[in-house]
Amino acid sequence: MNDWQFTxxxxxxxxxxxxxxxxxxxxxxxxxxxxxxxxxxxxQAATWAPSVGFSQPWxxxxxxxxAAREKIAASFAEENRKAAPxxxxxxxxxxxxxxxxxxxxxxxxxxxxxxxxxxxxxxQTSINEVxxxxxxxxVQNMWLMARALNIGMGWVSILDPSTVKAVLNAPADHKLxxxxxxxxxxxxCEQPELETLQWESRRPLPSxxxxxxxxxxxx
Amino acid sequence: MNDWQFTxxxxxxxxxxxxxxxxxxxxxxxxxxxxxxxxxxxxQAATWAPSVGFSQPWxxxxxxxxAAREKIAASFAEENRKAAPxxxxxxxxxxxxxxxxxxxxxxxxxxxxxxxxxxxxxxQTSINEVxxxxxxxxVQNMWLMARALNIGMGWVSILDPSTVKAVLNAPADHKLxxxxxxxxxxxxCEQPELETLQWESRRPLPSxxxxxxxxxxxx
Numbered sequence: 385m386n387d388w389q390f391t392x393x394x395x396x397x398x399x400x401x402x403x404x405x406x407x408x409x410x411x412x413x414x415x416x417x418x419x420x421x422x423x424x425x426x427x428q429a430a431t432w433a434p435s436v437g438f439s440q441p442w443x444x445x446x447x448x449x450x451a452a453r454e455k456i457a458a459s460f461a462e463e464n465r466k467a468a469p470x471x472x473x474x475x476x477x478x479x480x481x482x483x484x485x486x487x488x489x490x491x492x493x494x495x496x497x498x499x500x501x502x503x504x505x506x507x508q509t510s511i512n513e514v515x516x517x518x519x520x521x522x523v524q525n526m527w528l529m530a531r532a533l534n535i536g537m538g539w540v541s542i543l544d545p546s547t548v549k550a551v552l553n554a555p556a557d558h559k560l561x562x563x564x565x566x567x568x569x570x571x572x573c574e575q576p577e578l579e580t581l582q583w584e585s586r587r588p589l590p591s592x593x594x595x596x597x598x599x600x601x602x603x
Numbered sequence: 604m605n606d607w608q609f610t611x612x613x614x615x616x617x618x619x620x621x622x623x624x625x626x627x628x629x630x631x632x633x634x635x636x637x638x639x640x641x642x643x644x645x646x647q648a649a650t651w652a653p654s655v656g657f658s659q660p661w662x663x664x665x666x667x668x669x670a671a672r673e674k675i676a677a678s679f680a681e682e683n684r685k686a687a688p689x690x691x692x693x694x695x696x697x698x699x700x701x702x703x704x705x706x707x708x709x710x711x712x713x714x715x716x717x718x719x720x721x722x723x724x725x726x727q728t729s730i731n732e733v734x735x736x737x738x739x740x741x742v743q744n745m746w747l748m749a750r751a752l753n754i755g756m757g758w759v760s761i762l763d764p765s766t767v768k769a770v771l772n773a774p775a776d777h778k779l780x781x782x783x784x785x786x787x788x789x790x791x792c793e794q795p796e797l798e799t800l801q802w803e804s805r806r807p808l809p810s811x812x813x814x815x816x817x818x819x820x821x822x
Contacts, residue, residue, distance in 0.1 A: 386623045386791045395751045397616045402651040402744055404605045427808055432621040434746065436760055438797035440806045445813045452816065467728040479725065506698065506802065507760045509686040514760040520739035525621055527653065532614045541655055541726045541733040553817040561736070572605045578657035583725065587659045589646055594664045597671065598772040
């Protein structure tokens with residue numbers, strides 16, 4: 385039995401870590417190595433995440449090799465070049481000026497994979513995606529622990545997963561869930577950069593909460 | 604600029620919240636209502652999650668209505684009946700004895716939906732799943748904040764999402780990411796129940812961490 389009661393002060397600490405966590409990009413990273421003990425705490429935090437059926441379906445590849453990272457950065461560049469024209473006019477001008485990753489500016493990248501089980505997994509029999517979702521919970525734990533350690537993390541999603549898998553020799557049935565850039569930072573931004581730039585505005589809580597159901601469809 | 608430096612004590616608080624968070628099921632929930640201020644803190648925590656392109660693609664349906672929950676509990680029962688035969692012999696005997704949800708034992712269920720954007724989303728142009736993954740990050744924030752508030756949460760994944768969507772009148776293009784049962788608890792278990800029952804064993808960190816890449820394939 386764990387009957388530990390957290391206090392108002394503890395809740396405040398958690399709240400502040402969540403509020404001050406940022407997606408960090410290459411223009412705010414330092415090159416200093418992450419000490420092994422700090423990295424270990426970030427990875428341990430991943431393993432405390434919930435996982436469907438206690439399946440722990442995650443693997444973490446610590447990518448420091450420069451040649452591998454250059455190939456992955458090239459995949460980012462190509463995918464990013466294809467993405468820009470999808471945005472119209474002013475948004476496109478803004479898009480091409482954004483720094484969206486820190487693959488080469490950080491001392492460490494972490495590729496996070498979902499590893500499916502050959503046997504049926506308790507709780508994953510109706511909705512298969514919950515396996516991947518467990519891995520995402522692990523990533524969010526890593527992100528919060530990194531911020532608590534005053535270490536920055538950025539999630540790069542503008543990538544061709546098949547390229548990343550090929551570079552890292554990942555088995556065919558493993559799925560790339562997240563590609564993370566990790567390092568100390570020159571600063572954590574006050575707000576998400578896309579909020580500051582008014583790319584998107586923050587949605588107030590009442591606008592995303594519904595009571596009991598969506599409105600009944602018009603008949 | 605947010606240059607807040609978290610301390611070793613803060614890191615310890617976060618670590619403890621992560622380690623003592625549990626998936627809670629109906630045999631350990633109390634029926635006491637969650638005060639509005641506490642629920643608000645759990646939902647606010649969701650909105651501090653990272654989201655791809657600051658898209659905040661989440662909606663939260665607070666399900667208290669008994670009739671709706673009975674229909675959703677019936678979907679669980681049906682899916683669970685179909686799941687049991689997938690497990691062999693002893694596992695099946697164990698499976699059918701497990702209490703795997705708390706839909707009716709909690710004062711509140713929260714259905715969490717991913718709401719796709721009609722416009723292209725920054726960062727979601729190569730890997731579409733990152734939209735859903737943002738919603739999962741929000742769920743993990745909720746779970747941690749709930750534990751910090753000494754409130755239990757359980758994630759029910761043995762459901763037919765189309766049934767849940769129909770019961771809640773959810774728009775066709777919204778995707779059910781998580782169905783959560785929320786309430787005070789009689790106890791938080793010391794370990795994940797499936798670990799205690801030796802359903803699965805805990806994977807030591809070194810077994811899930813690789814350096815630089817997977818081994819090169821045999822040629």
